[in-house]
Amino acid sequence: MAARTLINVPQKARRGEIIQIKTLISHIMETGFRHDNVGKPIPRDIITSFVCTYNGEEIFKAALYQAIAANPFITFHTVATGSGTIAFQWTGDNGFTQEASAKITVE
Amino acid sequence: MGIGNTTQATRREFLAATAGAGALLMVRPAQATPASMATAIRQVVGEAHVKPGKIKLDLPPLVENGNTVAMSVAVDSPMTAKDYVKAIHVFTEKNPQPNVISIQLGPRAGKAEISTRVRLADTQQVVAICELSDGSFWSDKVDVIITLGACLEDLP
Numbered sequence: 278m279a280a281r282t283l284i285n286v287p288q289k290a291r292r293g294e295i296i297q298i299k300t301l302i303s304h305i306m307e308t309g310f311r312h313d314n315v316g317k318p319i320p321r322d323i324i325t326s327f328v329c330t331y332n333g334e335e336i337f338k339a340a341l342y343q344a345i346a347a348n349p350f351i352t353f354h355t356v357a358t359g360s361g362t363i364a365f366q367w368t369g370d371n372g373f374t375q376e377a378s379a380k381i382t383v384e
Numbered sequence: 385m386g387i388g389n390t391t392q393a394t395r396r397e398f399l400a401a402t403a404g405a406g407a408l409l410m411v412r413p414a415q416a417t418p419a420s421m422a423t424a425i426r427q428v429v430g431e432a433h434v435k436p437g438k439i440k441l442d443l444p445p446l447v448e449n450g451n452t453v454a455m456s457v458a459v460d461s462p463m464t465a466k467d468y469v470k471a472i473h474v475f476t477e478k479n480p481q482p483n484v485i486s487i488q489l490g491p492r493a494g495k496a497e498i499s500t501r502v503r504l505a506d507t508q509q510v511v512a513i514c515e516l517s518d519g520s521f522w523s524d525k526v527d528v529i530i531t532l533g534a535c536l537e538d539l540p
């Protein structure tokens with residue numbers, strides 16, 4: 278099931294500039310601690326890992342747990358080293374994977 | 385008019401009382417961290433000594449809805465190839481599971497500053513720990529008051 282993602286990366290940056298990256302993905306992040314209306318436990322369904330690569334090099338990695346709110350929103354920073362692609366990958370329970378990428382021009 | 389004044393007075397009293405209670409909670413002495421959080425922290429830091437400082441955990445002190453709480457963590461570090469933040473971990477005291485997020489960074493980050501949204505089940509203490517490239521660990525603690533906890537109605 279494809280999830281919607283929203284990525285905010287500046288299109289242009291100066292070389293060496295520190296840029297902020299904002300990411301949002303639609304995901305229920307079901308904790309596994311809740312029960313449905315007949316008392317049956319709702320199985321856990323969360324995103325467990327988020328990785329960001331800049332031109333193939335890993336720059337940021339996060340392990341997520343149940344305490345992350347639904348629709349995980351993560352912001353972080355990186356140094357704009359060169360033009361290219363910043364790619365994002367989320368993986369989670371029940372074989373969930375989602376990828377997204379953004380282009381950046383560095384001058 | 386008279387009635388309005390009375391309600392206002394009672395509300396003022398109520399607010400004053402609750403604010404007082406909140407202040408009491410805020411200044412409560414550092415308590416022993418619950419075992420599960422301590423274990424989770426031990427798993428990350430090993431035998432290393434965790435010192436207070438360098439890291440700043442930012443959470444609102446009073447939260448209306450624990451289902452989404454904006455949280456940001458910043459570490460005071462030059463982020464150079466020799467001196468950078470390797471990892472940031474966040475833990476909670478009273479959530480059913482002590483881990484919140486574990487982040488791995490490198491000198492490429494430029495700035496060790498992240499933010500996300502978390503769930504908090506109850507009024508509790510949240511702890512952020514960072515690991516620097518020299519192997520030292522630093523921590524910051526924040527007390528948060530939650531009026532409506534994240535949905536965990538059937539806790540074991």
